Amino acid sequence: MRFSQLASCFLALEATSKRLEKTSRVSALIRQCDLDLLEPLLLLLQGRIYRLIDPREPGVSDRTMIKALQTAYGISPAAIETRWRKHGDLGLVAEELAKAQAQVRLVAETLDLQRVHTTLTKLAVHEGAGAIDHKVRLITELLSHADPAEARYIVRLVLGQLRMGVGEGIIRDAICWAFLPMPKGLFDSNEHCDDAKDNSSGNKTPTSGNRTVFTCDTADDALIIARDNPQALLILPDESAARQAYNLIISTVQHALDVSNDFAAVALVARTRGIGGLQAMDITPGKPLKVMLAQKAESMEKGLASVGLPCQAEYKYDGFRVQIHIDPHQEVSIFTRRLENVTRQFPDIVSMVKDLPGPLILDAEAVGIDQDGSFLPFQSISQRIRRKHRIADSVRRLRVQVHVFDVLYRQGSMLSRPFQERRKAVQELVPINGPLQAATATTIAEEKDAVAFYEKALAAHNEGIMLKAFDAPYRPGSRVGSMVKVKPVMDGLDLVIVEAEWGEGKRATWLTSFTLACQHQGTCLAIGKVGTGLKEKLDDSDEETLTFAAITEALRPLIERQEGRAVWLRPELVVEVAFEEIQKSPSYASGYALRFPRMIRLREDRAADDAASLDEVRIAYEQQYRRGLT
DNA sequence: GTTGCCTGCCC
DNA sequence: ATTCTGC
DNA sequence: GCAGAATGGGCAGGCAAC
Numbered sequence: 001m002r003f004s005q006l007a008s009c010f011l012a013l014e015a016t017s018k019r020l021e022k023t024s025r026v027s028a029l030i031r032q033c034d035l036d037l038l039e040p041l042l043l044l045l046q047g048r049i050y051r052l053i054d055p056r057e058p059g060v061s062d063r064t065m066i067k068a069l070q071t072a073y074g075i076s077p078a079a080i081e082t083r084w085r086k087h088g089d090l091g092l093v094a095e096e097l098a099k100a101q102a103q104v105r106l107v108a109e110t111l112d113l114q115r116v117h118t119t120l121t122k123l124a125v126h127e128g129a130g131a132i133d134h135k136v137r138l139i140t141e142l143l144s145h146a147d148p149a150e151a152r153y154i155v156r157l158v159l160g161q162l163r164m165g166v167g168e169g170i171i172r173d174a175i176c177w178a179f180l181p182m183p184k185g186l187f188d189s190n191e192h193c194d195d196a197k198d199n200s201s202g203n204k205t206p207t208s209g210n211r212t213v214f215t216c217d218t219a220d221d222a223l224i225i226a227r228d229n230p231q232a233l234l235i236l237p238d239e240s241a242a243r244q245a246y247n248l249i250i251s252t253v254q255h256a257l258d259v260s261n262d263f264a265a266v267a268l269v270a271r272t273r274g275i276g277g278l279q280a281m282d283i284t285p286g287k288p289l290k291v292m293l294a295q296k297a298e299s300m301e302k303g304l305a306s307v308g309l310p311c312q313a314e315y316k317y318d319g320f321r322v323q324i325h326i327d328p329h330q331e332v333s334i335f336t337r338r339l340e341n342v343t344r345q346f347p348d349i350v351s352m353v354k355d356l357p358g359p360l361i362l363d364a365e366a367v368g369i370d371q372d373g374s375f376l377p378f379q380s381i382s383q384r385i386r387r388k389h390r391i392a393d394s395v396r397r398l399r400v401q402v403h404v405f406d407v408l409y410r411q412g413s414m415l416s417r418p419f420q421e422r423r424k425a426v427q428e429l430v431p432i433n434g435p436l437q438a439a440t441a442t443t444i445a446e447e448k449d450a451v452a453f454y455e456k457a458l459a460a461h462n463e464g465i466m467l468k469a470f471d472a473p474y475r476p477g478s479r480v481g482s483m484v485k486v487k488p489v490m491d492g493l494d495l496v497i498v499e500a501e502w503g504e505g506k507r508a509t510w511l512t513s514f515t516l517a518c519q520h521q522g523t524c525l526a527i528g529k530v531g532t533g534l535k536e537k538l539d540d541s542d543e544e545t546l547t548f549a550a551i552t553e554a555l556r557p558l559i560e561r562q563e564g565r566a567v568w569l570r571p572e573l574v575v576e577v578a579f580e581e582i583q584k585s586p587s588y589a590s591g592y593a594l595r596f597p598r599m600i601r602l603r604e605d606r607a608a609d610d611a612a613s614l615d616e617v618r619i620a621y622e623q624q625y626r627r628g629l630t
Numbered sequence: 631g632t633t634g635c636c637t638g639c640c641c
Numbered sequence: 642a643t644t645c646t647g648c
Numbered sequence: 649g650c651a652g653a654a655t656g657g658g659c660a661g662g663c664a665a666c
Contacts, residue, residue: 386660531655532644
């Protein structure tokens with residue numbers, strides 16, 4: 001397959017926000033792709049170079065890419081930054097430069113998909129001195145053969161930012177559309193689907209001919225027929241049944257992805273062994289699963305409404321997520337939320353669990369504790385997560401305590417078991433106290449129970465609580481309403497904007513990142529940046545809406561100097577910023593920084609002198625750890 | 631030899 | 642991590 | 649209701665620049 005085919009698919013995907021159209025285009029592409037190219041194709045469609053579980057990384061981001069563009073197109077870094085500021089996307093910069101060069105350059109080899117992927121793979125080679133030069137050469141080599149559209153996507157692939165609105169959901173659905181039996185009549189009325197099919201694969205798609213029509217009474221019947229007849233076209237009694245059947249087929253693929261985290265393997269099984277093959281795929285202790293994520297609740301009331309009563313509440317610990325595996329040989333491995341293997345970094349956790357009855361998969365939070373057993377701030381424990389050297393030393397200095405809150409595998413997969421049952425397994429497996437312990441939890445019958453437990457959690461220096469629906473299955477990688485977090489709302493601070501940066505992607509024409517400062521003896525001391533909380537679109541029903549456009553215009557007259565994407569401002573505009581915590585900062589001039597900052601509103605009534613002073617920040621810093629003790 | 635920028639990944 | 646947005 | 653794309657601070661490691 002030529003890389004240009006992928007590039008033109010990317011162009012079409014970028015041009016629409018409609019999910020069905022995206023799904024249709026992706027499915028057309030994977031349907032016509034040779035089976036041995038499925039792996040690179042599916043990776044590149046996701047904007048990845050390596051599989052999720054592959055520990056390799058390209059090691060190239062903005063700065064190295066600017067060097068590569070400099071080498072490839074002979075343009076100075078300053079000029080590249082200027083164009084970056086204009087387009088908000090280095091891929092678009094490359095495309096522009098490639099266009100300008102196309103007139104001078106004579107021949108170009110055509111790039112094929114396999115070659116592009118293989119070359120990108122080589123970015124990860126670590127070879128000490130000269131590594132950056134090597135990466136620059138690899139990128140330059142690809143760009144020298146790329147037409148403008150290809151250049152755009154080569155750059156974005158290297159940076160891991162396709163910005164096409166295509167994620168795992170659409171690729172999952174596309175695998176279904178391409179390789180599995182489908183109910184008739186669901187998307188026929190959607191013109192885009194037919195469109196894409198006709199355009200890119202004509203009438204001879206592997207699955208469109210020779211279809212046997214089956215009439216099914218229910219969605220469950222349809223799934224059975226689909227399993228036994230890979231070429232089936234399913235006729236359901238009505239649209240609702242057809243949709244149910246479709247959802248069942250999608251869930252089958254989702255299940256296979258959940259347990260494998262490997263799109264190419266799943267696509268191959270779908271193509272060669274159909275639904276039965278997908279259903280037979282199962283969790284393998286030792287292979288990581290994605291973790292289930294919690295939604296944030298605006299209040300206790302809304303949180304409880306989301307999970308339903310009665311429910312379970314747990315402390316929300318300020319540590320990091322660990323998925324602990326014991327395989328059939330009783331070998332332990334530990335994975336982070338992003339499926340990084342951190343077993344080597346945590347020998348202490350390995351010894352905590354090594355005598356549990358495997359095979360087993362536990363979901364837990366690891367928290368740092370000091371000599372007295374009180375919690376350490378997240379910054380401390382984070383020193384251990386990526387450590388490669390002097391690990392034994394760090395194990396001695398930074399002790400961890402592991403709070404187990406879920407069991408995903410115990411005598412078989414527990415994913416579809418109700419949470420209540422999984423939680424019972426936690427209690428059977430893990431003690432209440434000690435270095436490895438069950439997360440502190442309670443049953444909530446009504447709101448006042450939850451409030452009392454929440455107060456207790458805060459008094460014990462936790463971030464807040466988790467609320468979990470008793471009957472919910474474990475949904476790897478999803479952020480669903482059956483699991484919510486409730487955290488305190490912190491007071492905001494009024495701070496002055498002293499610098500800003502132009503945005504990227506769809507926010508390229510606005511200032512989108514703002515450096516904040518507090519006051520100290522007549523000068524501004526930086527305390528961090530904020531770049532979220534503002535809206536892209538004006539909300540007519542809300543007079544107070546703060547948009548990127550509005551703040552950009554408010555700041556424009558204050559611009560003193562610009563360089564690349566950076567903007568220096570006269571410190572006049574005051575904004576209210578919310579945050580979770582004030583931290584000691586090793587980098588900001590004030591000595592403090594805000595954890596999870598977000599913009600609340602403009603304070604046009606305030607002058608720079610009215611912004612928070614360093615003393616106020618210091619007081620807020622000291623004060624925050626007393627919360628919940630009163 | 632030391633410092634500082636860059637990257638990726640925790641939150 | 643938080644937040645906003647489109648389907 | 650969910651996925652995706654914007655954006656935050658700080659950490660270790662690794663390379664380049666000094």
